[in-house]
Amino acid sequence: MFPVMKSASKVNGIAFCILLAVMLVYSIPKVVSFLRTQPDALALFLDGRLLRQLEMTYDREFVLRDTAIRTWADLQYLVFGEGSKGVVIGRNGWLFTNEEYMIPNDYSHAVAQHVRNIAEIEEQLRQHNKRLILMPVPMKLDIYAEYAQRRFDARTAGIYDDFVARLAEQKIETAPVRSAFLSAKDSTQLFLKTDTHWSPYGANLAAHEVARQHPELIGKAPYATQHVAQKGYHGDLLNFIQVSDWLVPWPLLGDNIPVFETISRNQSLDDAFLFDDQSESIMLVGSSYTKIDDWNFPGFLKESLQNDLLTTAVEARGPFQAMDDFLAGKQLRNDSIKTVIWEFPVRTLLAQKPSSNSWQATMNQFF
Numbered sequence: 168m169f170p171v172m173k174s175a176s177k178v179n180g181i182a183f184c185i186l187l188a189v190m191l192v193y194s195i196p197k198v199v200s201f202l203r204t205q206p207d208a209l210a211l212f213l214d215g216r217l218l219r220q221l222e223m224t225y226d227r228e229f230v231l232r233d234t235a236i237r238t239w240a241d242l243q244y245l246v247f248g249e250g251s252k253g254v255v256i257g258r259n260g261w262l263f264t265n266e267e268y269m270i271p272n273d274y275s276h277a278v279a280q281h282v283r284n285i286a287e288i289e290e291q292l293r294q295h296n297k298r299l300i301l302m303p304v305p306m307k308l309d310i311y312a313e314y315a316q317r318r319f320d321a322r323t324a325g326i327y328d329d330f331v332a333r334l335a336e337q338k339i340e341t342a343p344v345r346s347a348f349l350s351a352k353d354s355t356q357l358f359l360k361t362d363t364h365w366s367p368y369g370a371n372l373a374a375h376e377v378a379r380q381h382p383e384l385i386g387k388a389p390y391a392t393q394h395v396a397q398k399g400y401h402g403d404l405l406n407f408i409q410v411s412d413w414l415v416p417w418p419l420l421g422d423n424i425p426v427f428e429t430i431s432r433n434q435s436l437d438d439a440f441l442f443d444d445q446s447e448s449i450m451l452v453g454s455s456y457t458k459i460d461d462w463n464f465p466g467f468l469k470e471s472l473q474n475d476l477l478t479t480a481v482e483a484r485g486p487f488q489a490m491d492d493f494l495a496g497k498q499l500r501n502d503s504i505k506t507v508i509w510e511f512p513v514r515t516l517l518a519q520k521p522s523s524n525s526w527q528a529t530m531n532q533f534f
Contacts, residue, residue, distance in 0.1 A: 255406035261314035262404040264363045267306045267514055272318045278330060278516050287339045288490060295499055297450075297507050302342040302377055304365065304456055304512040307358040311347050320385055327513050342508075344376045357421045361402025364456055367427055367463055374467035377508065384449065384506060386474035389432035392466055396426040400461065429466025448503055449476040452489050453510030458482040464510070477504070486511045 255263045264513060271277055286499060289299045305327050310323070327345045334341050348357050348369070357369035365373070371392075378385055400422045449472070457464050458480035465478045477498065481489040490509060498504060 173373070184328050205513055214367070243346055252407070254404045255315070255317050256408075257314040257316045259314060261311060261360050262362075262402065262408070263308050263315060264404060264514075266517055267308040267323070269517055270322055270326075271517065274322070274516075278333060279370060281516055282333045282337060282339075284331075284487070285334065285339060288494070289339050291494060292499075292507055296368075296502070297499075297504060298340070299507050299509060300340045300342055300381060301376070301509045301511050302344065302373065303327060304373070304510060305345045305348055306514050307363065307365075307513075309345070309513075310352055311358060326516060330513060342377045342380045344373045347372055347376050358402065359402050359424065361405050361422055362400070364459065365424075365462060367425055367461065367467075370456070370462040370464040371427075371467045373510075374464065374471040378466060378471035384472050384474060386472060388469070388473050388475050389448075390429055390466075390469040392427050392429040392433050392470045394425050395428050398426055399421055399422060400424045424461060426461070427463045427466065429463060429470050447475040447477045448505045449474055450498060450504045450507045451476050451478045451480070451510065452482070452486070452493050452495065452507055453478070453480040454486045454489060455480075455482040457489075457510045458510060462480075468508070476508075481508075486515060490526060 188389065197231070220385060253265055255265050255268060257263055285301065291300050306323070308319060309323055312319070327343070329342050331343050351357065351372055353366045355372070356366055357372060358364070359366050402422055451465055451468060453464070456462060457478065459482060465476065465480075469476060478491045479489050479496070481492065486509065493499060493507070
């Protein structure tokens with residue numbers, strides 16, 4: 168016997184047919200419009216590229232796309248208390264990058280390879296009569312572990328000291344700041360709640376530690392830092408919280424940070440840009456922790472060292488890219504530069520092991 172369609176099944180079938188008809192009516196003008204903009208549609212169709220381009224265009228312009236993404240994000244947040252892939256929601260408005268949770272299985276081998284790469288760079292600098300001082304930046308999850316809501320690897324707390332110890336074995340000079348961060352974290356917010364980076368206070372503390380541990384770098388240039396403003400800051404981790412506004416708890420609405428500016432005591436704010444005309448003996452190489460002006464790390468370092476310095480920093484590319492740029496540039500042959508301070512985020516070590524083909528590409532997604 169043939170199956171008998173019940174009333175509920177009829178309604179579902181009719182609704183499905185109506186949905187197909189609506190999507191067909193909506194899609195046909197989109198397809199026609201797309202084909203008219205393709206000058207070589209036949210060739211693209213024959214090699215398969217036309218369909219791929221049509222699919223990408225359709226997805227991008229689909230009228231319900233943003234609504235669907237927002238609805239899924241709302242459900243993910245309400246049911247699981249999670250944001251999009253890339254962020255881990257902590258307590259009291261704290262957000263963490265998921266990269267700090269991902270310790271690779273071959274972690275020890277990966278760190279050993281990173282240290283070997285750093286040792287090769289140190290040797291190259293030494294051949295050009297330059298001294299390397301590496302300043303590891305601790306992970307936010309390590310410093311503010313009490314605000315983590317999701318369990319993390321027990322090895323996290325030991326990564327920093329293990330890295331510094333391995334560098335010492337290779338006789339590479341360092342300026343460790345983790346102990347100072349742990350001591351000051353309760354009285355001063357050293358990392359932004361909604362961002363992967365340190366706060367201006369964290370940058371200032373790191374600069375003070377470099378000067379304290381290496382007093383031989385302190386000069387006589389009269390630099391001073393002053394608080395010039397206050398501003399709201401949209402942390403990069405908020406980009407992974409795509410929920411509706413009414414669902415966002417107030418602590419996740421962003422950070423408020425102080426704005427600092429460092430100038431010579433002998434110059435006004437308008438003359439600050441003339442600093443680079445002077446003869447510097449220190450080169451600061453770093454990642455976005457150095458590059459982003461909001462942290463003012465180069466300025467704090469000038470003040471702490473009372474010394475001029477040059478800066479080579481790259482945002483969103485990791486610490487190795489900036490060092491590669493410095494080694495490939497003319498400043499490597501600048502005999503007046505005697506010391507290279509390398510700001511190096513420890514979460515770099517959680518990337519896949521470096522190799523000639525893939526390590527830099529892997530690093531790019533971390534910074």
